[in-house]
Amino acid sequence: MRKSRWMILSTAAVAVAFAALPAAAQAQAKLKVGFMLPYTGTFAALGTAIENGFRLYVTEQGGKLGGREIEYVKVDDESEPSKAADNVNKLIKRDNVDVVVGTVHSGVAMAMAKVAKETGTLLIVPNAGAQAVTGAMCSPNIFRSSFSNWQPGYAMGVVAAEKGYKKVVTITWKYAAGDESVGGFKEAFEKGGGQVVKELSLPFPNVEFQALLTEIAAAKPDAVYTFFAGGGAVKFVKDYAAAGLNKTIPLIGAGFLTDGTLEAQGDSAQGLLTTMHYGDGLTVPKDKTFRVAYVAAYKMQPDVYAVQGYDAAQLLGIGLTAVKGDFTKSKELYAAMGAAKIDSPRGAFTLGKNHDPVQDIYLRRVEGKENKVIGVAVKSLADPGRGCTM
Amino acid sequence: MDLPTFLVQCLNALQYGLLLFLVASGLTLIFGIMGVINLAHGSFYMIGAYLAFSLAPVFGGNFAATLAAGLVLAVIFGYLLEWLFVSYLYERDHLQQVLMTYGLILVFEELRSILVDNDVHGVPVPAWLSGSVQLGDLMQYPVYRLAISAVCLAVAAGLYFVIARTRLGMMVRAGSSNREMVQSLGINIKFLYRVVFAAGVALAVLAGMIAAPVSSVYPGMGAQVLIVCFVVVVIGGIGSVRGAFLAALLVGIVDTFGKVLFPQAAGVAIYLLMAAILLWKPEGLFRQG
Numbered sequence: 001m002r003k004s005r006w007m008i009l010s011t012a013a014v015a016v017a018f019a020a021l022p023a024a025a026q027a028q029a030k031l032k033v034g035f036m037l038p039y040t041g042t043f044a045a046l047g048t049a050i051e052n053g054f055r056l057y058v059t060e061q062g063g064k065l066g067g068r069e070i071e072y073v074k075v076d077d078e079s080e081p082s083k084a085a086d087n088v089n090k091l092i093k094r095d096n097v098d099v100v101v102g103t104v105h106s107g108v109a110m111a112m113a114k115v116a117k118e119t120g121t122l123l124i125v126p127n128a129g130a131q132a133v134t135g136a137m138c139s140p141n142i143f144r145s146s147f148s149n150w151q152p153g154y155a156m157g158v159v160a161a162e163k164g165y166k167k168v169v170t171i172t173w174k175y176a177a178g179d180e181s182v183g184g185f186k187e188a189f190e191k192g193g194g195q196v197v198k199e200l201s202l203p204f205p206n207v208e209f210q211a212l213l214t215e216i217a218a219a220k221p222d223a224v225y226t227f228f229a230g231g232g233a234v235k236f237v238k239d240y241a242a243a244g245l246n247k248t249i250p251l252i253g254a255g256f257l258t259d260g261t262l263e264a265q266g267d268s269a270q271g272l273l274t275t276m277h278y279g280d281g282l283t284v285p286k287d288k289t290f291r292v293a294y295v296a297a298y299k300m301q302p303d304v305y306a307v308q309g310y311d312a313a314q315l316l317g318i319g320l321t322a323v324k325g326d327f328t329k330s331k332e333l334y335a336a337m338g339a340a341k342i343d344s345p346r347g348a349f350t351l352g353k354n355h356d357p358v359q360d361i362y363l364r365r366v367e368g369k370e371n372k373v374i375g376v377a378v379k380s381l382a383d384p385g386r387g388c389t390m
Numbered sequence: 391m392d393l394p395t396f397l398v399q400c401l402n403a404l405q406y407g408l409l410l411f412l413v414a415s416g417l418t419l420i421f422g423i424m425g426v427i428n429l430a431h432g433s434f435y436m437i438g439a440y441l442a443f444s445l446a447p448v449f450g451g452n453f454a455a456t457l458a459a460g461l462v463l464a465v466i467f468g469y470l471l472e473w474l475f476v477s478y479l480y481e482r483d484h485l486q487q488v489l490m491t492y493g494l495i496l497v498f499e500e501l502r503s504i505l506v507d508n509d510v511h512g513v514p515v516p517a518w519l520s521g522s523v524q525l526g527d528l529m530q531y532p533v534y535r536l537a538i539s540a541v542c543l544a545v546a547a548g549l550y551f552v553i554a555r556t557r558l559g560m561m562v563r564a565g566s567s568n569r570e571m572v573q574s575l576g577i578n579i580k581f582l583y584r585v586v587f588a589a590g591v592a593l594a595v596l597a598g599m600i601a602a603p604v605s606s607v608y609p610g611m612g613a614q615v616l617i618v619c620f621v622v623v624v625i626g627g628i629g630s631v632r633g634a635f636l637a638a639l640l641v642g643i644v645d646t647f648g649k650v651l652f653p654q655a656a657g658v659a660i661y662l663l664m665a666a667i668l669l670w671k672p673e674g675l676f677r678q679g
Contacts, residue, residue, distance in 0.1 A: 019630070031478075041609065042608070042610055044508045044609075045509065047508075056482055081604055175653075201653055201656075202649055202653070203657030205614065206408055206418075206656075207613070208646075210646070211645075211646040211647075211649045213529065214399055215395075217529035218391075230608065231609075231611065234512075235604070235606050238606065240603070242522065242534075243530055243531070244522060244529055244530030254466060260509070260510070263511070263512070264510045264511045266514070
C-alpha cells in the first residue's frame with residue numbers, strides 16, 4: 001500500500017517535471033500513431049496488410065520518422081460506421097495520439113474525417129476511396145495515400161472509349177463506392193463518345209446476380225463495366241462466366257474486381273481487364289525492393305493495401321522530416337506533406353490540392369494468379385476534388 | 391421485357407426461391423417445433439459452405455462423397471450442439487435464446503477465421519455438372535444451378551413425406567403443439583427434439599454445401615442468408631414447412647423482379663412483401679398449431 005502510494009507520487013512528480021520541460025525537449029518524446037483499422041470481419045486481412053506496410057517503412061527508417069521514435073496504438077474499427085465516432089474519439093482523447101491512420105471502409109472513414117476536421121487531428125486515409133473525404137470533407141489536416149473511387153472508374157472509361165465500345169451497361173452495388181466508380185467511368189466514357197445505356201445495381205451486399213445477368217444478356221451491350229469487391233467480386237465473375245456472357249460481352253472493371261480474389265475466381269477471371277493504381281509485374285525499381293523487404297519481414301506477398309500503408313508512413317515521414325519532428329508546427333507539417341513526392345512501389349506520385357494522390361492508373365490483364373500490368377490507362381490522373389474548398 | 395427474357399427471369403426466381411427454401415426449412419422446423427429462435431442458423435449455412443471447401447481436397451473433388459461426409463458431420467454437430475447448448479433454452483424466454491444463439495454466431499465466425507482464414511475461396515463445380523444449357527439466343531444456364539433446384543425439390547418432397555406420412559413426422563407435429571402431452575404418452579421428447587435440431591442443422595449445412603460452388607465461400611456469408619430466411623419463415627407462418635416453401639418462392643419472385651423492374655427499391659421489396667402479408671395474415675400464410 002505504502003509502496004504503491006509512493007509510486008503514484010513519484011509518477012506524478014515525473015509527469016509534472018516533463019510538463020514543465022520546454023517544447024524543444026518534448027519533441028524528443030515518442031510520436032503516437034493510432035491505427036484505426038479493421039482487425040476482424042471481412043476486411044481483417046486488409047487492415048493487417050496496411051499496418052504491416054506502415055510498420056515496414058518505419059522499421060526501414062530505424063523506427064524513427066523525422067528523428068522521433070514512433071509508438072503505436074491500435075483500435076479495431078470492425079468496419080462499423082455506427083461505432084466510428086466513438087472509436088476515433090478514443091484514440092484522440094483517451095490515447096492522445098498525434099496521428100490517426102485509417103481506414104478501409106468508406107463509411108467509417110467519413111466519420112473519422114468528420115472528427116478529424118473538428119479536432120484538427122492529422123488523419124491519413126490508407127484505403128477508403130470515398131470521394132467526399134477529399135471532396136466536401138477536405139481539410140488541411142486530412143490526407144489520403146490510396147486512391148479515390150472515381151480514379152480507376154475514370155481511367156477505365158478512357159480505355160473503353162479508346163477500344164471503340166459504343167454501348168456499355170454498368171453494374172454495381174447501390175452504395176457510395178459503387179456509384180462513385182460508375183460515375184467516374186461514365187464521365188470519361190461519354191466524353192469519349194460512348195454511351196452508358198443501362199445502369200444496373202443491387203443492394204449492398206446482395207450477391208444474387210442472376211436476374212441482372214439476364215438483363216445484361218437481353219440488352220446486348222458492347223461491354224459491361226463493373227465495380228465489385230471481395231466475395232461479391234468472386235461470385236459475380238464466376239456467375240458471369242457460367243452464364244456464358246464472357247464469350248460474347250467483355251467484362252471490364254475497377255481493379256478491386258480481381259484483387260485478392262483470383263485464387264477463388266480461377267478460370268472464370270482469365271483475361272479480364274481492370275484498372276488500378278497498382279499491379280503485378282511493374283517495372284518500378286522501388287516495387288522490387290519493397291516486395292523483397294515485405295516478404296522477408298512478414299513471410300507473405302504484399303498487396304495494394306500494404307503499398308498504401310507503406311506510403312502513408314512515407315507521407316508522414318516527409319512531413320516530420322521537414323519540421324524536424326516538431327509536431328507543433330502543424331502549418332509547415334501539412335504544407336510539406338501536401339507538396340510531398342512519394343517514392344511509392346506503385347511509381348512516384350504527388351498529392352493534389354485536395355490531398356489525394358495524383359497517380360498513374362494502370363491497365364491490367366488477369367494472367368494466371370496475377371494482375372499483369374499491360375500499360376498505363378491514364379497518366380497522372382487527379383481526382384477532381386469536387387466540393388473541396390481549401 | 392420480351393417473353394424469352396421474362397421466362398428466364400421466372401427461372402431465376404424459381405431457382406433462387408428453392409435454394410432459400412432449403413435453408414429456411416431448417417429454420418422453420420427449429421423455430422416452429424422447438425420454439426427456439428435460432429440466430430445461428432446462418433452460421434450453419436456458412437459452415438456448410440466451408441465444409442464443401444475444406445472437404446473437397448480430402449475426397450479428391452468427388453462431390454457426392456463430400457456431400458455425404460458433410461451431412462454426416464452436420465448431423466453429429468447438430469446433435470451435440472443441441473445437447474450442449476440448445477437443450478437449456480426451451481424453458482427460457484426469447485431474449486435468452488437470442489443472446490445464446492447470437493453468441494454462437496460470434497464463436498463460429500471466430501473459429502472459421504482461426505481454422506480457415508479471412509480470404510474468399512472458390513469451390514469447383516463438379517465436372518459432370520459443369521456444362522450449361524443454351525436458353526434461346528439469350529444466354530446460357532449452368533446445369534449446376536438446375537441441379538441445385540432439383541435437389542431442393544427432392545428435399546421439399548422428402549420433408550413433406552416425412553412430416554405428413556411417417557410416425558416420426560406425427561410425433562414431431564404432436565410435439566410442436568403439446569410437449570407435455572406427448573411426453574406423458576411415453577415418447578422421448580428430448581430425443582425427438584435433438585433429432586429435429588440435428589435435421590434442421592443438416593438442412594442448412596446441405597444448402598451451404600450445394601450453394602458453395604456458385605456462391606463461393608467468404609466470411610460473413612451466413613448473415614445475409616439468415617435475414618432473408620427469417621423473412622421467409624415469417625411470411626410462411628412459423629413452423630410450417632409448406633408455408634416456407636410457398637414463401638420462399640414468393641420471395642424469390644419478388645426479389646428477382648424487384649431488382650429488374652424497380653432497382654431503386656430492390657433492397658426493400660421483400661420487406662414490403664412481408665409487411666403486406668402480415669397485414670393480411672398476421673400469423674403468416676400457414677400458421678402451425
